[in-house]
Each structure stands twice: as C-alpha cells, then as structure tokens.
Amino acid sequence: MMYQATENRYESMPYKRCGNSGLHLPAVSLGLWHNFGGVDQFENGRAIIHRAFDLGITHFDLANNYGPPPGSAEENFGKLLATDLAAYRDELVISTKAGYTMWPGPYGDWGSRKYLLASLDQSLKRMGIDYVDIFYSHRRDPETPMEETLGAVASAVKQGKALYAGISNYNAEDTRTACQILREMGCPLLIHQPKYSMFVREPEAGLLDVLGEEGVGCIPFSPLAQGMLTDRYLGGIPAESRAAKSHGFLQKSDLTEQRLGQISRLNELAAGRGQSLAQMALAWVLRDARITTVLIGASSVEQLEQNIACLEKRDFSDDQLAAIEEVLA
Template sequence: MTYVAADDRYSSMTYRRCGRSGLDLPAIALGLWQNFGAANAPETQQAIVLRAFDRGVTHIDLANNYGPPPGAAEEFFGRLLARELAPYRDELVVSTKAGYEMWPGPYGDGGSRKYLLASLDASLARMGLDYVDIFYSHRDDPTTPLEETLGALKTAVDSGRALYAGISSYSAVRVAQALEVAAEIGLRLTVHQPSYSMLNRWIESGEPSALDVTHDGGMGNVVFSPLAQGMLTDKYLDGIPEDSRAARGGSLRREFLNEATLGHVRALHTLAGERGQTLAQMALAWVLRDERVTTALIGASSVAQLDDSLDALGNLAFSDEELRRIDADAVEAGINIW
C-alpha cells in the first residue's frame, strides 16, 4: 500500500525558528544514528520514520557514517524517499555530515576540502538527492585551517548541494572563530549541533558559553543525545539489561552507569513521575526549556519509543522548584566523548 501522510501531521508539533535564519525546525527531530542499518529490521526502521513524519517531525538527521555499517542509514533513507516520501520532499529538512572516518587513507577523515565535498557527493548519491537541506562539519579538525573547512561548506551551499551550513561539536572558542571566518568568506553558519543533556551540560559552561556564542552569532542549536544515549530513560534504573546498548558496547560504556550516576538518574525519575512524565519526556522538556535550543534530536528503536519521546511536547513548562531539584541531580557524568 502506498504511504499517504496523516492529514493532521502539523497539528500537534511545535516548531522553532533556527537562530536568525528563516528556517523553522520541529522541537523534536529524528536522528538515524545507531538504529538505521543492520541493527534493526527494515520494516521497523520504515515504521519509525513514517510515524515521525505523521506526527510533524519534518527534520531527519543523518551523517555519512551512520548505520551500521557506515553509509547504511543514508542508503535506507534513500530507498524510503524513493518509495514512500518522494511526494513530501519539500516538506522535509534532510541533513547530513562529514568529519569522522568514512573510508581508508588520508582523504576519508577530518575537515579537508577534499574529504568534505567528496563525502557530500557520496551522501547525495546514497540518498538519491540533488541537495541536502543542512550540511555539517561533523567535528572540529584542529589540523585543518577553518578557512578550508568552512570554505568547503560555502562551496556546498554555493553549488546548490546544500541549502544551509552547520557545524557540530565545536567548543565555544571554536564556534566564535568559525563565525569570524564565515563572515570573512561570505558564509552564513545557521546551526550548531552539540551534545546536551542533564548529564552532559558542557554547552552551558564558560564565559561566554557555547550557547551564548551561537545565540549571539544568530545560530540555532540542534542538540543530540538529550537522553544521554538512553541513560535518561527507565532502561537502566535497575542495572544493565543484556539486550541494551550499554551491554553491547560502543559509545555508551558500562562505566558511565556507575552507582553515583544512577543515583542521580533515579532521583530525576522520581521527579518525572511527579510531573506525570516518563524520565525521557522530562529530559527532553528540560533541554527545550532554553530558547537558544531549537531542536532536541532523538533516536528511536521502535514506534512506541518514538511516541513516548514526542509526547514530551505536552508538558514543556517547569516551576522554579522543579528546576532547582533537577539542578541537584543534573550533574556531569563524564559522557561527553565528542
């Protein structure tokens, strides 16, 4: 049966303007990082993406190396675009990135012009697209001049292969430097994609903070890992399930789930229950409490998990007392590995 999007798909989603651009993004967007390759059944992946769009999630976030294996998420999304979402392309904001290792040798990693533009062309081919809406430098590469990295982003925009340019996981100092270079070369940086959660608050720290610098520079923030890769859910309250991401290894490490951190997570879970929310819903509402955050970027391994996260939009308000209690347990957990 041919997919037909829900008529009411824009009725319940909240949209926020991305910095001082003209781009509105959904307050919660879907990332295809770890569950959209060999790790999940194709029919489950399709059901998640289509359900997200039916609920007003217009922004789908990818990168060249998302899968597993690398490239698989873009290939999956390309097939879904061709089969089901082609009539809705102009309603979608599709982003991709390059910066981490994608292929062997000196030209498959980092921030060089050669790598970024070759990777973008490969991403477009995998997805069957003429352009992406946002193309990011996935990480700061201190061995490559910012003029070269940002010049590649400018070429991507000027050539029509991307509509907007972004950077990801840049420190406050490097964001400020990137904004200066971008102004010099005539590039507008629209969005920063940093990690941010109640257990990873680095973008709030410093004078000025990364949030301050991006806001002053007219950029929006699309924050990833707002659930701390699953730590801010009900999954690990009683230990590490054998089928969990932490048990499999990878970016969520067992040592992150120590008793001190879990004590804080359990206290936050209690408060979420008092608010009538799941812990995941409260964690998403918390990152969205700051108007400098445009979007919270989530992953999902099932439609039920997706729906639970999107239901956070039903209660985004916090009292001063709730924020005080959260601050007591929203502590750094050493999980900022980016």
Template sequence: MYQANSERYSKMVYNRVGQSGLKVSALSLGLWHNFGSVDDFENQKQIIHAAFDSGITYFDLANNYGPVPGSAEENFGRIMANDMKAYRDEMIISSKAGYLMWPGPYGEWGSKKNIIASADQSLQRLGLDYVDIFYTHRPDPDTPVEETARALNQLVVEGKALYIGISNYNGQQTEAIAKVFEKLGTPFVISQPRYNMFNRGAESDLFPVLKKLGKAAVGYSSLSQGLLTDKYLNGVPADSRAKKSTSPFLSPVQVDETVATVKKLNEVANRRDQSLAEMALAWNLREPEVASVLIGASRPEQIADNVAALNNLAFSDEELKEIDQILGQQSNIDWDKR
C-alpha cells in the same frame, strides 16, 4: 503506498533556527543507531513514517552512520524514493562529513578534498539533489578553518546544501569559523553539540556564543544513550544497549554510576506526570538557544513516547532548582563523555 497523517502538524512545535528564516521541529529524528545494513529495513520504514506522522520534519544523518558506514544514508534514500518523495519539500534532511569513511589521507576530517567528496557521496546514497543542512562533523586541528569554511560555502553555491551547520565545535572554535562564514556570506545557522542533563558544558561555553551570533543549536545524545530513561532504574536488562554495547558512551559501569541520580530525577518526573525521558527532553528544550533535540528510536512506538514530552515543556523555578541540586550531587562522572 504510504500516505502521511493529515493531522501531522497539529501538535508538533516548530522553532526558528536563530535569526534565520528556517524552522525545525522541536524534536528531530537521528539515524545514528538502528538504520544500518545490520538493522531490519521494514522497521526502519515504520520509524520514519511514525516520525513524520507525528510532525517531525527534521531527519539527521551523517556519511558514516551505519553500520556499515554509509548504510544509513542508503536505507534512508530507499525510503525517500519509495515512500517519502512526495513530501520532500516538507522535510529538513541533513548530513555531515568529518569522521573516517574511506582509507587514506582524504577519508576524514575537514579538508576541502574530504568535504566535497563526502557531500557528493552522501547525495548519491540519499538519492537527493541537495540536503537542507550540511555539517562539518568535527573541527580539524590540522586544516585551516578558512579551508573548511570555504568548502562548506561551495556546497551552498553549487546548490548541494541550503544551510550550513557545525558539530562538536566549542565556543571558541565556533566564533573562529563564524567569522569566515560571515565574510563569505555563508548561511551558517546551526550547531550540533552533545547536550543533556549529564553533559551541560554547552551552557557556559557554546550557548552564549550562539546567542551573540544569532545561531541555534540542535542537541544530540539528548537522553544520554538511554541513561535518562526508565530502562535502567532497576539494573541493566540483558537485551539493553548497555549490556550489548562496546561504545565508550554506555556500559553497565556507567549505569551503576548514575542510577542513584536517575532515580531522584525520575521522582521529579513523576510529580510532573511525565516519564523520565519526557522530562529530560523537555528540560533540554528549556534552553532558548536549543531549537531542536535529536531523538533516536528502535521501535515506532518510541516516537510517540518522546513526542509526549511536548505536552509539558514548562518548568517552575523550584523544579529547575531541584534538578540542579540532584545533578550537582553527581560529582564522580566525567560528563563530557556522556
């Protein structure tokens, strides 16, 4: 029987989510990869245990996470029922709706039909009465923003979600839906953008809007699919995700395009007595609007490696300037796809 580490809250940092009363762990665990039906279930349990034992309280899911879609929620639900049920009130669990989940015109995007059905399905797979945060996973160009907002608000009214979030919304889209949420009194508190050293668009577009609205961000793709680690400093390992992946976000070509920049960043990290991954996570957290950064893990040991980033969160002006210069030299990459 799993029993959580009694010292789990001693080293983790907890940040307030905008102007709300909610706090989240500075590092949160994303279940996009490694928690599907094709992955080892015992390893999944060990990763969840390691995260919670390290003080990570925020666990981020979506209805389509797998493969197969839905299986990450099913596996997490099994772990909750068997190991984590006693700790439910210490956890922030989120899910999302918006990407394709079932065939036909109602299986994706942001209609009321999709959002309500998706939320009900997610709660069933998770074995939960409610999630702490429910997100619309992407803006829907064909559905009025009022419809999406009202559907999300209904989840709160019905007790199926405590807070509402949005994901992959730019600044203008965020302002538009926030106006509806404000009229409805919806507890919209957080936005989830892709954010890392290789993707900084949110700094000029989204973060100023969140600051004005009193909302927060939790960044995903925090290590750019592993590019911002030491894994690819000397080429592409045969067993790496870049070698095996068919994802547009990671390939041997992308490793080659970024390796010179990554090596320079690694030199800065070494001077800070950090691994490159630790520095990259700390750098994400330097932004005042970023309450938490999502990490992924394929092994329990990686949790401790990432949590070590909290040992050195401060950057000097000189370090930030050097990092900006290094990233500025990387001009041949389409950062929006990293």
C-alpha cells in the same frame, strides 16, 4: 500499500525559527545515528520514520558514517525517500555530515576540502537526492585551517548541493570564529549540533551564549545521554539496550552506582511532574530559548511517540529546576 502521510501532521508539532534564518524546525527532530543501519531491521526503521512524519517531525538527521556499517543509514533512508517519501521531499529537512572516519587513507577523515566535498557527493548518491538541506562539518579538525574546512561547506551551499551550513562538536571559541568566517564567505552559519543533556553541561559554559549572540540555531544530540536519562537501566542492563551492544556508544562502566542513584532520583522527580524521565530530560533541554530543536533517536514507534509526548509538559517551576540541580550536583 503506498505510504500516505496524515493530513493533520502539522497541527500538534510546534515549529521554531532556526537562529536568525527563515528556516523553521520542529521542536523534536529525528536522528538516524542508531537503529537505521544495515545491522538493523529495515521495516522497523521505516515504520518509525513514517510515524515521525505523521506526527510533524520534518527534520531527519544523518551523517556519512551512520550505520553500522558506515553509509548504510543514508542508503536505507534513500530507499525510503525513493519509495515512500519522494512526494514529500519539499516538506523535509534532510541533513548530513562529514568529519569522522569514513574510508581508509588520508582523505577519508577530518576536515580537508577533498574529504568533505567527496563525502557529500557520496552521501547524495547513497540517498538518491540532488541536495541536502543542511551540510555539517562534523568536528573541528585541529590540523586543517578552519577557512579550508568551512570553505568546503560554503562551496557545497554555493554549488546547490546543500542549502545551509552547519557545524557540530565545535567549542565556543571556534564557533564564534566559524560564524565570522562563514559570514565573510556569504554563507551564514545556520545551526550548531553539540552534545547536551542533564549529564553533559559543557555547552552552558559559553557555547549557548555564542549561539544566542550570533543568531545561530542549536540542535542538541544525545539529550538522553545515550539512554541513561530513561528508566531503562533502573533494574539492570537489558539484553537489547545500547549498553549491551558491541556497537553502542554507552559502556556498562558508565552506569556507576552514583550515576544510577542520580537516575533513580531524577525518575522520582519526573513522576512528580506526571512525566517519564525521558520526557522530563527532553523538556529540560528545550527549556532554554536558545535551543531550536532537540534531536532524539528511536528504536520503536512506541518509544518515538513517548518521547514526542515531552512537548505536553515543557514548563518547569523554579522549585523543580532547583530540585534537578540538587540531584545533578
């Protein structure tokens, strides 16, 4: 049966302007880093994406190497675009990135112009589209001049293969430099994607200030710290969890006794707010006015729905924030 999006899909999702741009993004965006690759069930991914769009998520975030195997998440998303979402292309914000290892040899990694533009062409082919809405430099290449890396991103925009420029995993100082370089190229930086959560606070040490001053949007990834900021590991390591998977990004060694103690105490604070720990952790990231949207993953429709419900209780009292800081300290 042909997919048809619900008519009321824009009624409950808040949208926010991304930095100083004219682009509005949903408060929650869906990342296809996990659960949408060739090793995963295609129909499950399809159901999650359908439900996400029905709930007002318009932004779908990919990268060239998402899978596994690398490229397979873009291929699967391309199949869905062709069969289910083609009629809605102008309602979608699709992003992809290049910067991590994608193919062997010296031109399949990091930040050269040759790699970035070749990678984008491959990504567009895999997804079967003419352009992405956002193209990111996935990480700073210390051995390539930033002018070359960002010049390639700006070229993609000027060629019409991307509408906006993004960077990910750049520190505060490099981000300010990137803003200046792209501005001089006539291609202002739209958005930055840093790792940020209750357990990863580095963006607070300057990066968020730079983004606020420069008028750049922010879309944190791993806001649940690879699933640690949930109730999933309170009773041990489930067989299907990221910590149990060989291709996951969470190690069993990350779940120390101290960390599990923090998770348990945060879980109690969330319960006192009438939320799950995951919902509180997402609301906590969104509390900062400099955050445009938060990037979630999902392994099921149910998990997606539960995470989006974070929007029902986004406000924190001073006492609640202080209690959270006490646990994290």
